[in-house]
Amino acid sequence: MKITKEQVRHVAELARLDIDEADLDGFARDLGDILEHAESLGRVDTTDVPPTSHAVEICNAFREDFITGHLENKDALENAPEAEEGSFVVPRIIE
Amino acid sequence: MKSADLCGLSIHRAQELLRDKEISAEELTGAVLERIRTKDPDIGAFINVTEQLARKQAKQADAAIAEGSAGPLAGIPIAIKDLICTKGIATTCASRILADFVPPYDATVTEKLNKAGAVMVGKLNMDEFAMGSSTENSAFKLTRNPRDLARIPGGSSGGSAAAVAADMCLGSLGSDTGGSIRQPAAHCGVVGLKPTYGRVSRFGLVAFASSLDQIGPLTGDVEDTAIMLSVIAGHDPRDSTSVGRQVPDYRACLSTDISGLTFGIPVEYRGAEGLDPRVGRAFEEACKTLTKAGAKCVEISLPHTDQALAAYYLIAPAEASSNLARYDGVKYGFRSREAAGLKDMYKRTRSEGLGPEVKRRILLGTYALSAGYYDAYYKKASQIRTLIQQDFARAFDKCDIILSPTAPTPAFKIGEKTDDPVQMYLSDIFTLSANLAGVPGISVPCGFTENNLPIGLQMMGNHFAEDALLKAAYAYEQAAGINGKKTATGNNEA
Numbered sequence: 001m002k003i004t005k006e007q008v009r010h011v012a013e014l015a016r017l018d019i020d021e022a023d024l025d026g027f028a029r030d031l032g033d034i035l036e037h038a039e040s041l042g043r044v045d046t047t048d049v050p051p052t053s054h055a056v057e058i059c060n061a062f063r064e065d066f067i068t069g070h071l072e073n074k075d076a077l078e079n080a081p082e083a084e085e086g087s088f089v090v091p092r093i094i095e
Numbered sequence: 096m097k098s099a100d101l102c103g104l105s106i107h108r109a110q111e112l113l114r115d116k117e118i119s120a121e122e123l124t125g126a127v128l129e130r131i132r133t134k135d136p137d138i139g140a141f142i143n144v145t146e147q148l149a150r151k152q153a154k155q156a157d158a159a160i161a162e163g164s165a166g167p168l169a170g171i172p173i174a175i176k177d178l179i180c181t182k183g184i185a186t187t188c189a190s191r192i193l194a195d196f197v198p199p200y201d202a203t204v205t206e207k208l209n210k211a212g213a214v215m216v217g218k219l220n221m222d223e224f225a226m227g228s229s230t231e232n233s234a235f236k237l238t239r240n241p242r243d244l245a246r247i248p249g250g251s252s253g254g255s256a257a258a259v260a261a262d263m264c265l266g267s268l269g270s271d272t273g274g275s276i277r278q279p280a281a282h283c284g285v286v287g288l289k290p291t292y293g294r295v296s297r298f299g300l301v302a303f304a305s306s307l308d309q310i311g312p313l314t315g316d317v318e319d320t321a322i323m324l325s326v327i328a329g330h331d332p333r334d335s336t337s338v339g340r341q342v343p344d345y346r347a348c349l350s351t352d353i354s355g356l357t358f359g360i361p362v363e364y365r366g367a368e369g370l371d372p373r374v375g376r377a378f379e380e381a382c383k384t385l386t387k388a389g390a391k392c393v394e395i396s397l398p399h400t401d402q403a404l405a406a407y408y409l410i411a412p413a414e415a416s417s418n419l420a421r422y423d424g425v426k427y428g429f430r431s432r433e434a435a436g437l438k439d440m441y442k443r444t445r446s447e448g449l450g451p452e453v454k455r456r457i458l459l460g461t462y463a464l465s466a467g468y469y470d471a472y473y474k475k476a477s478q479i480r481t482l483i484q485q486d487f488a489r490a491f492d493k494c495d496i497i498l499s500p501t502a503p504t505p506a507f508k509i510g511e512k513t514d515d516p517v518q519m520y521l522s523d524i525f526t527l528s529a530n531l532a533g534v535p536g537i538s539v540p541c542g543f544t545e546n547n548l549p550i551g552l553q554m555m556g557n558h559f560a561e562d563a564l565l566k567a568a569y570a571y572e573q574a575a576g577i578n579g580k581k582t583a584t585g586n587n588e589a
Binding site: 003007008011012014015016017018019023027030031033034035037038039040041042044046049050051052053054055056058061063068071075076078079080081082088090091092093 | 195197199200292293306307336338401402408409416420423424425427428429430436437438439440441442443445446449451454458459461462465471472474475476477478481482516520530531533558
């Protein structure tokens with residue numbers, strides 16, 4: 001299956017990745033090869049087959065609504081690249 | 096006892112010696128740390144050796160043993176794949192983006208190991224975010240196969256398998272999304288178990304593909320795997336997909352009597368694409384051993400075997416592309432310093448922090464989930480997954496355990512498959528169906544090639560039938576007389 005450089009650029013944009021111009025061809029080829037393998041799925045009739053998103057049947061997991069262990073603000077911010085006044089700092093969003 | 100002999104102990108033998116005060120936990124831990132110091136420069140299994148913590152935990156274990164309050168793994172040196180959270184100890188997922196991440200909490204399995212008295216000697220190398228079959232995708236280092244240093248240890252839990260094979264810990268934890276415990280166990284000649292989905296809590300396991308991921312043990316023999324599984328299994332309110340079933344004493348389920356068990360051999364696996372004849376022969380030999388031990392072997396069919404690989408390589412990347420969206424440079428991990436604005440910061444952070452295989456899978460998964468392709472790829476693969484589960488359910492009407500080779504080839508050479516993702520993905524061909532179906536699978540050593548490369552036999556059981564699975568694996572191990580750590584000779588001391 002043929003995947004174009006333009007398609008790779010589009011998907012990379014959706015995934016918030018910058019792909020170097022030099023790597024676009026390689027990724028396009030790899031994706032094409034893998035998706036070609038996936039073409040075999042089209043030959044299987046799946047009319048009326050429900051999709052599975054979970055391997056073992058379990059219903060909703062409920063529990064009592066009470067407070068259990070949780071991270072303190074200080075601990076939650078410990079790994080932040082930048083933090084200030086108990087908050088994560090990000091680059092300016094509104095110009 | 097000599098230091099080298101201590102490192103090569105099984106967990107069950109070390110338990111006896113510790114209990115009888117023939118050895119101390121401090122001695123055992125000291126010997127293992129010394130082994131890591133001399134051996135790991137060649138192997139590269141560890142990302143981080145936690146020597147101070149290990150010595151402290153060993154001291155505590157000796158005290159607990161002395162006062163009779165010791166847990167089941169008291170004083171046993173264990174190492175953990177570096178995607179399982181360890182409070183206060185870096186957990187990198189072998190990725191630049193998490194190179195400095197120090198978890199503020201323990202994974203449930205880490206807590207359980209601590210509570211059982213285990214001694215943690217370090218964190219183990221892996222493919223970045225568990226994406227790979229050779230551990231060559233680690234951002235930090237190569238891990239070499241202890242049986243042949245020119246070869247890969249398998250992956251993604253390559254460090255976990257290599258560390259056990261090279262006597263640098265008595266047991267380890269890995270994670271398995273498509274074979275990442277079983278395949279490296281096969282390549283390094285150790286035992287590796289992927290439990291049923293939901294058997295072990297995933298709380299604190301860094302997510303790759305949430306509907307497929309499962310934590311499991313790697314050890315020198317089946318009895319050790321049973322011991323470790325009893326410690327880490329069980330329901331956890333912090334993982335809503337963990338299942339509230341009783342955890343049996345798996346070790347008590349072991350027996351060499353398998354006369355009542357029926358083993359199913361999928362006809363589709365015979366002559367599978369890329370099956371090495373040496374692996375094929377070892378597999379046939381293993382079937383004979385089981386028959387001789389009194390078990391029945393029958394042919395079964397898993398009709399959608401051909402589609403499993405394609406379904407897996409759409410579902411797993413799709414889930415990964417969603418799970419890895421969290422690495423955006425805001426809450427933890429690496430942040431690019433040269434960004435102009437928020438969106439640019441996201442893109443630069445992810446592009447600089449993630450490696451090529453991770454990017455490849457994020458792109459593939461994003462494509463499979465994107466508008467216009469969702470039905471053709473992701474939904475279709477999820478429907479195929481249903482058919483694969485039905486195949487397994489029907490097969491388990493006819494047999495107790497499904498048999499196959501673990502990997503189609505013995506360990507390949509470092510660099511041999513790095514340029515061809517599809518070839519690399521084919522090394523998971525026998526293992527990934529168990530993840531799609533959610534059933535447990537174990538790899539046990541079943542022979543060696545002419546140059547001493549281990550070959551693994553895979554057994555798969557029905558949901559939550561780890562007791563029958565471990566019993567079958569134990570009986571096979573005893574009947575075949577193969578212990579991957581002890582039987583191998585030749586260059587394993589290289």
